[in-house]
Structure formats: structure tokens, C-alpha cells
């Protein structure tokens with residue numbers, strides 16, 4: 600089946616027996632990139648969507664992706680209780696995260712913040728009697744020893760154990776998977792886990808230091824003149840899943856019987872040199888030479904093996920990277936045009952930053968107003 604045919608959520612989940620009125624779905628981190636796209640889709644399918652996030656969405660109004668927005672800190676149990684109250688389904692998309700320039704230089708803070716979110720959202724869901732729970736895991740859980748060459752044949756779900764993720768970000772995800780599995784074994788809650796492989800698309804972070812390679816390459820291809828800057832020799836490989844495939848996959852999984860973690864990624868492997876060159880084809884003046892710089896890189900080669908998802912869900916992501924990245928490029932181009940019209944300079948966009956560690960979010964754990972953790976736009980505590 601082509602991924603262009605959107606999944607239709609079965610009626611028994613949209614209108615379950617004994618539930619009157621709209622079914623409520625909670626999304627932790629629902630103002631984020633993937634969370635907001637999911638919220639939009641669930642709202643369109645007739646659900647009542649509750650979102651909890653410690654910032655507002657930068658690109659959309661609340662009512663575009665949810666019915667109820669709570670500006671709260673999901674590291675706190677009371678905030679997660681507010682989210683999960685009356686929800687039949689809960690999805691945890693909240694995480695303090697970013698690209699390699701962020702996760703490699705912020706390990707302690709990310710471990711604390713993400714562990715707290717993981718514990719509290721899942722436990723609040725159990726307490727509230729939530730029936731189905733989705734956890735957003737990552738390809739970062741995989742053992743680094745099977746990702747040390749560019750010719751990665753595709754990571755199978757079983758490659759996560761024995762565990763040796765490259766970063767503590769991945770280790771925390773792996774622990775969170777086990778916690779979700781244990782809750783399903785011990786309590787009346789169905790838990791579903793997807794390991795995302797590099798999700799990209801419009802409405803994702805594209806500047807500031809938390810953005811990932813697809814958005815960074817698009818931004819640089821639009822703004823650079825002489826050369827395009829890239830961290831590493833460009834021979835490292837990855838696969839990239841477009842946001843529409845990702846949202847479809849999450850919903851297919853959430854409403855399936857599959858309780859084991861699955862890959863949610865494309866199996867179209869591409870080197871960073873080829874990817875940047877593909878993106879630069881969208882420039883009016885054609886591709887620029889690539890200038891290779893030292894920087895944080897992650898593993899040498901990573902691809903998704905999709906045998907398990909095909910076997911269990913009869914579906915796999917299929918939107919070609921060339922199609923998805925052109926949509927992303929055009930959207931980033933429109934963002935840059937707006938900012939330049941407001942006074943920004945094209946030269947602001949040609950390099951990637953490494954975000955240095957800040958303890959701001961740790962120091963503000965018990966504050967009434969959620970911290971914005973420095974890299975996020977300030978919301979001034981407005982709801």
C-alpha cells in the first residue's frame with residue numbers, strides 16, 4: 600500500500616463503546632514538530648486533542664493542532680495529571696532534544712529532563728486510566744558498534760540489544776521503552792513504541808542550534824553563496840522519513856496490536872554529500888561546492904530495516920526523500936524570506952551552531968512558570 604493513502608483510524612477507536620461525545624487524546628510535547636502534526640491529524644479525524652508543552656508552537660496557532668493547550672512542564676507529575684485527565688489515548692512526544700550539535704553537548708541536562716518526562720507522563724497515564732499509550736523512541740537506541748560503516752544494511756529491531764547507544768540520549772530512550780513495556784505487562788494499558796529515524800518536514804526547527812541535518816542543509820543551500828558548510832567528510836549515511844509518513848506510521852501503530860518497538864524510518868540510504876547536493880539542485884544557481892568542517896557527527900552509517908513493520912503492519916514509509924525535502928526546502932525558503940524582510944541577514948543562516956550546556960531548566964524545575972530552556976522562544980508564561 601502506498602503511504603500516500605492516509606490511514607483511516609478504525610471506528611472502534613474513534614467511537615468506542617460506552618464513550619459519549621468526542622474521544623480525548625493527550626499529546627505531551629504536542630507543540631513540537633511531530634506532536635503538532637499529529638495533533639492536527641487527530642483533530643481532523645474527530646478527536647478532542649489536549650496538548651501539554653512548555654512552549655507554544657512557533658508556526659501554528661493552538662487551535663490548528665489542538666482543542667486545549669496547557670503551557671506546563673511535563674517533568675512535573677501535576678502537569679502530566681492535567682494532560683492525561685479524561686484521555687483514552689496519550690502520546691508522549693515530549694523530549695528535550697535536537698540535532699548532534701545539541702545532544703552531544705548537553706548530556707546531563709537531557710538525561711535529567713527526559714527521564715523526568717518519561718516517568719511522569721507514563722505514570723500519569725496509568726493513574727488516569729488511559730487505554731493506549733504511544734512512546735516516541737529513536738534510532739539513537741541502537742548499538743553504535745553496528746553503525747560504524749557508511750554501508751549500513753539497515754538496523755533490525757533486535758540490534759538494540761546488547762545495548763551500547765552512542766549517546767546517553769539513546770540510552771534514556773531505551774530505558775523508556777522498557778518502562779512502557781513493563782507498564783503494559785503489569786497494568787491495564789496498551790503501550791506502543793516507534794523508533795523514529797530522522798524525521799523532517801515543514802514546521803520543524805530549522806535554525807538556532809537544535810535543528811537537524813535536513814533543515815540545516817536546506818537553510819544553508821538557500822543562504823550560502825560561495826560554499827555550503829557541512830560537519831564531517833560527508834561520507835556518513837542516514838535515511839530520512841518525511842513527516843506525513845511519520846504521522847501515518849504512528850497512527851497505524853497506535854491502533855494496532857503490535858506491542859514491540861518498531862522502526863519508523865525510510866530505508867532510502869543517502870550520504871550527506873549526496874543529500875546536500877540533492878538539496879542544492881533547488882537553488883536557482885545550482886549546487887555549490889561543499890566545505891567540510893570539524894563538528895559533531897553521530898554514527899558513521901544508519902539505515903532503517905523495514906522487514907518487521909511490513910510484516911506486522913503491512914505498510915512501510917515510502918515518500919521519496921527527494922519529494923519530501925523539496926517541500927521542506929520551499930517552506931524554509933518562505934521562513935527566510937519573512938525574516939529577511941523583517942531585517943535579518945542571509946549570512947545569519949550559513950553556519951550551524953553548537954548549543955552549549957545551560958542549567959536554566961534544571962534550576963527552574965519548581966517554578967510556577969515553565970522554563971524555556973534558553974534555546975526556545977520565550978512565551979512569558981502566557982497560556
Ligand SMILES: NC(=O)c1ccc[n+]([C@@H]2O[C@H](COP(=O)([O-])OP(=O)(O)OC[C@H]3O[C@@H](n4cnc5c(N)ncnc54)[C@H](O)[C@@H]3O)[C@@H](O)[C@H]2O)c1
Pocket residue numbers: 627628629630631632633634651652653654671672673674691692693694695696712716735736737738794795796797798799804811
Ligand atoms: N525529529 C526526529 O528526527 C526524531 C528522531 C528520533 C526521535 N524523536 C523523538 O520524537 C519526539 C518528538 O520530536 P520532535 O522532532 O517533534 O521534537 P521537538 O523538539 O519539535 O518536540 C518536542 C517537544 O517537547 C517539548 N518539551 C520538551 N521538554 C518539555 C517539558 N519538560 N515539558 C513539556 N514539553 C516539553 C518541546 O517544547 C517540544 O515542543 C521526541 O521524543 C524525540 O526525541 C524525534
